[in-house]
Amino acid sequence: MRLDTLHTAETPEGIALSLRPAGLVARGLAYLIDFGIRLGIFMAISITVGLLGKMGAGILLISYFCLEWFYPVLFELTRAAATPGKRVMGLRVVMDSGLPVTPAASLTRNLLRAADFVPAFYGAGIVSMLWRRDSKRLGDLAAGTLVVFSDQVSLHGEVPVAEPQAPARALSAREQAAVVSWAGRARRLTPERLDELARLAEPVLGPGVHGASASQRLLGVAQWVLGRRGGAR
């Protein structure tokens, strides 16, 4: 069994969803960004209400309270389900079943930041995130939520044109996917590396045109897998 970071959630229909939980680094950076934004807002408010004397101080305290407790809740209930910092890092908050986060869960996970803060500076939260496979902090545990990566990384480019060519044997779905993603990287890799990889797939390459390189022939197979068929053959 090879190690992976995925968290599997099952839908009521019995479909397994693979969620990609976000851990300490992504969430730490998101927190730092959000902290900066909150600090900025707080400074702006304190400059404007500073003119109002004692009432200003009252407003300042209320705004501090709101920023501390409701800033994340507000953003997590929007469509993006993420605070600006999380959005920069490509994260979103979901229920651990993969469903969108509910208002009650969002409120719970954010109010329980107090529990994660124990004994100082989010110590409990950090340890919990490092120790758990799904990187939940205590608030996430209580609310049943999960912070996941929403953006996919794609190294995939255009598949280069080649004469479609049938593989020597039927390919499993996984092998087909591998061949297509190999072809999609043709522009990122050096020709030597591309050919080196193609030679690994030698057993499934058809006879091909005489003298064609392994990568030429595998590109043909990739075109075949993508459903293109040559006119003559």
Next chain:
Amino acid sequence: MQVDGLAIVLRPRPMAEAADLGATLVRRHARSVWGTYLPVHAVVVALALCTVEIAGWLPGLVIFWLKPWLDRSLLFVLSRAVFGEGTRWRDLWARRRQVWGGQWLRTLLWRRFSPWRSFTQAIDQLEGQRGSARRKRRAQLLHGRRGAAGCMQLVFAHVEMALYLCVMSLLVWFAPEGDAREVMNWLLASEGTVESLLVATAYALVVGLLEPFYVAAGFAMYLNRRVELEAWDIEQEFRHGFR
């Protein structure tokens, strides 16, 4: 490296997600990691604590300064763990020259100040290039990824500080009722030997807990970079499928 022997799933990941793969690796091989790392760490910490005779702030600085050297044992364990291999103390001892010796200047001077130390560590320790080849290799790996690698280090630096303050505040929490302020002053303001030792030990504890995760995060990001540059994920799939 034998890509088909890797016991981790490679696929293109965001750099931060790769760092999480490192944490998974540490958790899975916790016994190997801490079993071999803690003895080394304990010796270094013991020696560092001795320097309290010279100055109160010195033990913490010595531990901080020797971290790149401590990381070398960790990367050795982790580079075996990615192939699913456990590491015992005697495996580390058998390779002690290679792991602990060599590259002293690099480890203790340049690498100490590198803002992406653990990301580039595998180049220095595992790839075995020298001179301009190594410089080129590092530039290639870092190209466009300096931000991600630096941010990872930034997060771990903050986390280390936060956990350190946690340990200190736990001491204050357990102070007798009403004496919390005095305990805090005693710990932070006074210059006695016992307080300096306590402060340094707290720091050593945090380093002992966190350093494996930091090194693993950098190493996993390095592997992710090789997925980007050399399509290791595809090589893994091809070698599994088309044997």
